[in-house]
Amino acid sequence: MINQTTNVALCFHCGEPNPSGSAFSVNIKGENQQMCCPGCEAVAQTIVDSGLTSYYDHRSENAEKGNTLVPEQLSQLLHYDIEQIQEEFIKQDADLSEITLTVEGITCAACAWLIEKQLRQLPGLHFINVNTTLHRVVIRWYKDKLKLSEILTDIQKVGYKAYPFQINQQEALYTRQAKSYLRRLGLAGIATMQVMMFAIALYSDLFSGMEEEFIHYFRWVSFLLATPVLLYSAQPFYVNAWRNIRNRTLGMDIPVSIALLGAYIASAYATIMDTGEVYFEAISMFTFLLLLGRLLELRARRKASETSSNLLRLLPSMATLIEKNTESLIPAKTLSIGQIILVKAGETIPIDGIILTGISNIEESMLTGEHLPVHKGENSPVFAGTVNITSPLTIQVEKLAKDSLIADIIHLQDTAQQNKPHIEVVADLVSRYFVGALLIVALCTYIGWSLIDPAQAFWITLSVLVATCPCALSLATPTALTCATANLNKQGILIKQHHVLETLNKINHMVFDKTGTLTHGDFVLLNSTVYGDYSKQQCIDLASQLEKVSEHPISLAFNKQQKSSVILSDVINLPGKGLQASYQGKALKLGHAQFCNIDKPLDSKELVIYLTLANALIASFELGDTMRKSAEKISQYCQDNHIQTTLLTGDISAKSEEVGQLLKLGNVVKGVTPEGKLTHLQILQETQQVLMVGDGINDAPVLAGAHVSVALASGTDVAKNSADVILLGEDLNKIAVLRKTAQKTTHIIKENLGWAIGYNLIIVPLAVTGHVPPYIAVLGMSFSSLIVVSNSLRLLK
Structure with a gap:
């Protein structure tokens, strides 16, 4: 590979100049390709040995410079196999492990294809999905067959650096994206104001008494001001359009890019040749308004993840550990199950745990959306991120940070947004067909006007491309769904499934x-009746020991009454029926009358359960609930x-x-x-x-x-x-809130789609017949997108 300008040999893998005397090369498809360093040579050889040379046929950009893994880096990757380190970022489900990785160096779909192909050769890999937009990879693997360090090493072998994804990195990525849009938006806005001053004067014919060279001079100034807007501010549209073309799909940025480049080239030609009209103000304004719409879209799409990040920010970084009657401050994320911490009044609870001593009011609104404090005492559960209001508490750690309720909430939010609902899939499909139809209409418009009035053909076609708005169709559903989900999360309603x-x-x-x-499920033992040789307390102890394997609320009523342990074997929990075990070689049962073979159940309005030993009734218990x-x-x-x-x-x-x-x-x-x-x-x-x-x-x-x-x-x-949905707190009326929000969301989606379709049905005929000049088309198209996004943002209230 040779640089045609400097005639210098370039590295086939990364595209950098090869040092003089370089002897690094790899045989790729029968040809020896020169490499700049042993790192690129190692990466390229790995790609060839893995049978993945098609990567070089499909890539749209050169790869990142290869770096050979040195022993120090290998030892760092091995650290990720340590269980204590993995606890923070790996989700375990039976024998499957799941991790989300951030991958540096991904530039295109070919990169995603290469990473997926490389890792699928690993024994023990269950699932992999590469997101080229977010530069993230979700991987599931069997922990007894594959190590995380092997996965990270294999990714590094093909030229990419991967490390566990952390929420602060997600925030940093969002911040970079927002700042990038703001910089581009700022440049486009300044240029638009300057160019519009000249354009308004020209359109108003204020320069009619001025000599031609001055008019030409102001056109050149507009040309210079619009150029950085086209080359820098509008760059995201070209990148997306090229990605769509390369992947053989139709996206909304294709007609946008054609319109921008077409208007710029035609206006530049008119300026240089001093003939025809210029539309530099339309280019600048179009780019500014489109970027504004994209920035609002980005903010709307990120609301749910911002909510997750805000939850994590509520967690304190330090905790007061109590060991051997001494207090010490340690990092909260290093706490382990069973340790005891002190949380003073006014402090935020750092972990999920159980209160050992103390009585206090706990502020749980950040989890449940309910602002009234909850009164809690000994043996009550508390959750990370909630605030201890009135009195100090000693708390025993019950869950690690990665298994806390906050972590589960964030995981549920991410899971809910992995798939698109049917209505969004249909809207995306319609928008792609719409883009195809738009390009056909634009072509027919150009051919038709070339026969009628060749001088107007280009500008009328440009108006057709600019005026129509596939953006609004694509934004109509996802912005509404994202805003609705974010609002529900704030009220303690977590949606797990996309439908x-x-x-x-x-x-x-x-x-x-x-x-x-x-x-409530807070059962209280109202009455106990014994029928055999066992005492009342013995029967309660037997029932309590049986209930220890059950998660049913009934178990709490017995656990509070137990005074001594009982040895049971072969304990079995039969949901909906009861529990059974072996006690002193006899069958012990606790449950409903039918399960315990009781012929004459007690006549009671309360819940009655029975205790039998060797099929003989030894006790009955009446339990009350509110x-x-x-x-x-x-x-x-x-x-x-x-x-x-x-x-x-x-x-x-x-x-x-x-x-x-x-x-x-x-x-x-x-x-x-x-x-x-x-x-x-x-x-x-x-x-x-x-x-x-x-x-x-x-x-x-x-x-x-x-x-x-x-x-x-x-x-x-x-x-x-x-x-499909989890309600935080105890308010069942949130189901009504959920349904009302769903109805409002559907109504707003229909409004968005109705506006987008109605606007295009009106504007397309007007543009085709030459009644919409380019600058009006710019305003119409941009405001159509802004109306859809603004309408969706109503769901955040």
């Missing part, structure tokens, strides 16, 4: 679990909006009917197993659109199977993993 806002508009039936959903204050509100909302309701619960007691009557629910189905709940839901969904609300392990199948499902943050991990 939720779209599907919620069709919901006409809500199904509720009872225990822990419509009721209704959530918000249950009545959500029930009333359903009635007001003609939404059918069903109570679907595994509880067989009369309490189910009492709750159903009190809340005026349309149907009560009680005493059903998890499989029975799913069967009932599937029958409903044959004719209706159903939203399911639950919180327990026995709700997981129906939450996964419903059209839309909602789980409470206080529920089990299984329920939250199965649900």
Whole structure:
């Protein structure tokens, strides 16, 4: 490869000049290609040995200069295999590990292709996705077959540097993007003001009495002012257009780039040859308004991630560790499970944990959106980022930073935005077809006007390209969805699946679990009756020991009453039925009457569970629970909006009917197993659109199977993993807020699409017939995009 200007040999890999006497080369497709250094030689040889030489055919830019991994760098990569280091940035799911990497040096789609092809050869790799826009790579692998250091080393072998993605780097990237747009916008704005002064004077014919050379002089000044706008400010449009062309797709920046370059070349020709009209003011104004729209779009798209970053900023960097009755300040991220910390009044809690001593009010609005402090005492859970208001607390660490509620929230937000909802996919597809149709219309316009009036053909075609607005079509849906998601996050409503806002508009039936959903799930042991030789306390101890393996709220009622441990074996939890184990060689059961084979259940409005040993009844327990204050509100909302309701619960007691009557629910189905709940839901969904609300392990199948499902943050991990939406806090009325926001989002998307389509249907015929001059076309196209983005930003209120 030779530089045609200087006649100097260039490195085939990175494009830098080869030093004189350089002997580095690699045989690529039968030809010896010269390299500038051993680093580039090593990277190129790796690409050839891996069978990836097609990279050099498809790349649009030279690669980054190769750097050979030296022993010191290799040892640094090996550090990433240390478990304590991995805890901060790796998500574990059974035997799969997941990490998001930031990769330096990605310039085009060929880079993404090369990285993916290289890593897919590694044994143990499960999934890889390279995002060329964000320069990030998501990787999942089997930890027993592959090491993280091997992944990082393989990426480095093909010429790229990768390291674990951190949220502060995301913020830094956003800051760089925003600053870049502001610099380009500032230059375009200054140039536009200057050029417009000359243009207005020329259009007003104020220079009619001035000599021709002065008019020509002002055209040259406009030419010089518009040139940096075209070359620098408008650069993002050319890059995107070239990327679209290279990947054989049609994007909105293709007609934009054609219009900008066409107007500039024609105006430059008119200035140099001193003939025809110039439109430098249209070029500058068009670029300025487009950049303004892109900047607003960037801000709207980043709102959700900004919310995540703001959550992380609330976490304190230091924590007060208590060890051997001494206090010491240590970095909060180094805390491990089981350690004890002191949080004074007014301080922010640095981790998720359990209160050991102290009683205080906790401000949890940053998580739940509810501003009233929550009163908490011993054994109450607390979460990182919440504020201790009134009294000092000693807290035991229950979760590491990467597993905290805040970390889960951020992970859910990222997951929700990985896929596009159907309406956005359709809008993107329509916008691509629209671009294709626009280019055809522009070509036909040019041919037609060349026959009618050749002098006007170019400028009318330019107006057609500029006036039409595929940008508004592409922005209509994503900006609205992003703003709606960000607003819901602030109110403690986390959307996990991309289809939720779209599907919620069709919901006409809500199904509720009872225990822990419509009721608090804070069970209290009201009455205990014994029937055999065991004492009341012995029966409570047996029941408490059984409940230790259960996440059901009932377990808390027994745990508070237990006084001595009991040795059990073969403990089994059967969700929706009860628990069973072996005690002194006999079968021990705790659960509903049917599960325990009780012929004559107690007649009680409260929940009754039974304890049997070797099929003989030895105790019964009555448990009380209280209704959530918000249950009545959500029930009333359903009635007001003609939404059918069903109570679907595994509880067989009369309490189910009492709750159903009190809340005026349309149907009560009680005493059903998890499989029975799913069967009932599937029958409903044959004719209706159903939203399911639950919180327990026995709700997981129906939450996964419903059209839309909602789980409470206080529920089990299984329920939250199965649900589409998670509600932070205890306010069920947030479901009404969620549905109202979904309806408003759909309404705004329809407004955006209606405006974008209506504007184009009106402006295209006017532009084709020559009734829209280029400077009016610039204003119309730019304001069309701004109207769509501004309309979407209403969802942030």
